[in-house]
Amino acid sequence: MLEFWRQVDRFLQSEKHCVLALVMRTSGSTPRKKGAQMVISEDHAMGTIGGGIGERQLIHVCQSLLKSG
Template identity: 55%
Template sequence: MRSRNIFDSLLEIKKTGKKAALATIIRTKGSTPRKTGSKMLIIEDGKLIGTIGGGCGEAEVIEIAIEVICKQQPAQHQVDLTKGLFYEDGGICGGIMDVFIEPI
């Protein structure tokens, strides 16, 4: 999804007063599904706009984004695609992504 849609959605959230979190990949190492600067908007009603790569890694970030929305405190999370379920599931990526998640 194009970044413009995320920014349009941010304006809409501001107008409606909904809560959301913006997840941005701030650093990558190795093979990752998306690169630095990729964004995903997580709205309190569960709607997602954009992607940071899908799969288990994105699900981890969504979970943390929900906490960020509730606490209204930013967080940083590292998604390690080199081990555990990511690796065992036969994923084609094998890198690391650092994601900054901020409340909106």
């Protein structure tokens, strides 16, 4: 967990844009629960919000938006 926040800090210190994804609520059976988090930059993703196609789509959308400015 500490390494996750260190990576977020490195992005912020380098003025590299990034997205923080956070699971706010879940219901039923889910791979990750409330509080799961990941940070996504143009070329890197760290952490997980559950994996699978939903996470891959989130990374793709975030990286596309970050690259387009």
